[in-house]
């Protein structure tokens with residue numbers, strides 16, 4: 178009944194409607210184009226990432242397994258003095274018995290056995306020696322022993338050394354390659370997980386070199402960095418944002434913090450060298466000094482991230498708290514900071530990830546020097562993962578190259594673990610609203 | 611009980627010029643004005659808040675000009691006036707929230723129960739525990755409903771143990787008329803409530819510290835008529851215990867809930883009096899124009 182009062186269903190199009198309709202097509206086209214650009218950008222980014230990761234994995238995966246030769250070893254009492262089992266030359270023992278097995282006679286100068294010894298890791302003789310010292314009753318018996326092989330032989334089994342290369346240009350002679358082939362044919366050669374890579378410190382011998390020292394060094398440094406930079410950075414940001422009066426001095430400080438964030442990291446290394454090592458006499462190349470330098474470097478990032486997270490908290494929350502009679506400090510710590518926490522965490526994690534990958538300042542505080550073994554504490558000399566990557570990349574042994582890529586993978590895994598922890602922590606904070 | 615002539619219906623004699631002539635202190639002759647026979651109920655209470663020549667500056671700009679005003683206890687006083695006339699600014703003087711704005715400067719004197727609250731020695735934290743505030747946009751903390759209401763008693767140490775705290779939270783929520791709706795979900799976030807529920811939640815939060823004064827800055831401007839009616843009912847109930855000041859843009863609301871109304875315009879207090887008089891018999895032309903919608 179009220180229908181009659183309604184205007185006719187098809188009203189003549191107003192000129193404005195027509196104009197809008199005309200533009201509508203162009204607007205949608207523009208939107209489509211923009212989405213396409215976005216997709217292309219993401220595609221390119223993913224492609225680069227895939228190429229980068231792919232090439233690292235391709236180069237590095239072979240470092241995660243290694244070869245060994247399992248052989249019967251006669252622990253000759255003529256060679257091993259039962260009263261001093263540690264004094265014998267076990268490398269030579271293994272090499273000469275391998276030669277005998279292959280039916281090759283050594284010459285008087287021992288050239289062949291030296292060549293055979295070069296195929297095994299220094300760890301082979303060492304391992305056998307340990308076993309005999311542990312149980313001297315083995316002397317005179319024949320035992321089965323798995324001897325890790327040397328880096329060059331390992332590379333040969335990984336098809337990284339080609340017979341087509343002229344003999345003079347490769348580290349293994351034709352004769353040695355022939356021996357390796359015969360060992361492989363006899364089924365003595367086995368391949369397995371390279372656990373040494375994860376349980377050892379750095380070494381000049383690639384087959385003995387591992388990342389554990391560097392991983393622990395990096396972890397200790399990050400501990401120092403996190404414990405210093407996060408509380409100091411967040412505290413400074415809270416003070417500047419919530420308490421400090423906005424005047425010229427705070428403006429000056431703000432400009433300087435922003436500038437510090439852009440200072441090249443090597444400058445922090447120089448500063449660390451001058452202040453922490455030369456002036457305060459803290460031990461060189463220690464995780465303590467590294468952590469201090471990285472903390473200085475991370476501070477501006479954390480301060481800037483925290484400040485913007487605090488700025489993003491709606492002022493109504495502050496007003497609500499103050500109007501309830503909360504003090505400034507209470508309003509900040511009960512309400513504003515918890516709300517800003519996810520942003521603060523993001524900033525802190527970014528800064529820590531950055532610190533983990535930082536190399537230049539660590540080189541300057543002495544970490545570039547060779548540090549074998551595993552750091553014992555904050556003040557003992559230590560390596561760091563990115564520095565290890567740098568050192569190995571510059572090493573002459575080819576076997577270090579695959580280990581460089583593998584160390585990069587370990588670094589990435591470290592970062593992923595750190596980010597996962599951060600995400601879990603973030604969730605925890607967010608769940609408390 | 612002191613009877614303040616300013617709190618009862620003013621004389622009908624037309625007054626001209628300075629608004630501050632309404633101020634009894636500066637106009638002793640006022641006391642001799644014929645005392646009206648009809649005293650509005652609820653206005654016989656003592657003066658709770660007394661403002662004298664309050665001016666507020668934001669930087670160089672003056673937002674409030676020499677406002678002198680008495681506010682009665684156990685009554686609702688409404689502030690009306692066009693947008694930007696300084697209602698919120700004046701309200702925020704009463705709990706010193708203007709302190710939090712770096713550019714704001716307040717001069718003049720405001721007393722609550724005779725105590726000068728603009729004095730430097732007055733601790734704004736203590737003052738704000740005595741003077742609660744409800745904002746235009748409901749702003750519950752992003753915490754649980756319970757935490758929202760418990761926050762004030764907690765920071766001020768008003769309860770000795772958990773059961774007392776829980777009792778107080780329940781009492782406050784009941785007082786604010788929200789208990790039935792949230793009793794079974796006290797642990798869910800306060801921000802998850804509807805706008806009207808959130809506004810009652812912040813009222814519960816404000817009364818949980820048992821303030822003496824409650825300031826409300828357009829508490830219903832974001833609410834539908836039903837939620838508004840609920841809040842108005844609540845204000846009417848709370849009036850018996852508190853001194854309530856409410857800023858509103860709704861003439862009808864001012865007429866419904868308040869016993870006294872103050873009209874502000876361009877930073878000046880134009881007229882103050884019993885609500886009935888302001889709406890039926892304003893002395894000032896500008897008041898009449900405003901309440902009849904001739905300008906806004």
Ligand SMILES: Nc1ncnc2c1ncn2[C@@H]1O[C@H](COP(=O)(O)OP(=O)(O)OP(=O)(O)O)[C@@H](O)[C@H]1O
Pocket residue numbers: 668673691692693694695696697698699700711713
């Ligand atoms: N923080 C501030 N800084 C500068 N000027 C301000 C500030 N707050 C308010 N003002 C100014 O003070 C004057 C009064 O503002 P106020 O908020 O008190 O008005 P109001 O009466 O509450 O208006 P509304 O009804 O729109 O809320 C306005 O001109 C406003 O621009």
Ligand SMILES: [Mg+2]
Pocket residue numbers: 697698699827
């Ligand atoms: Mg306002």
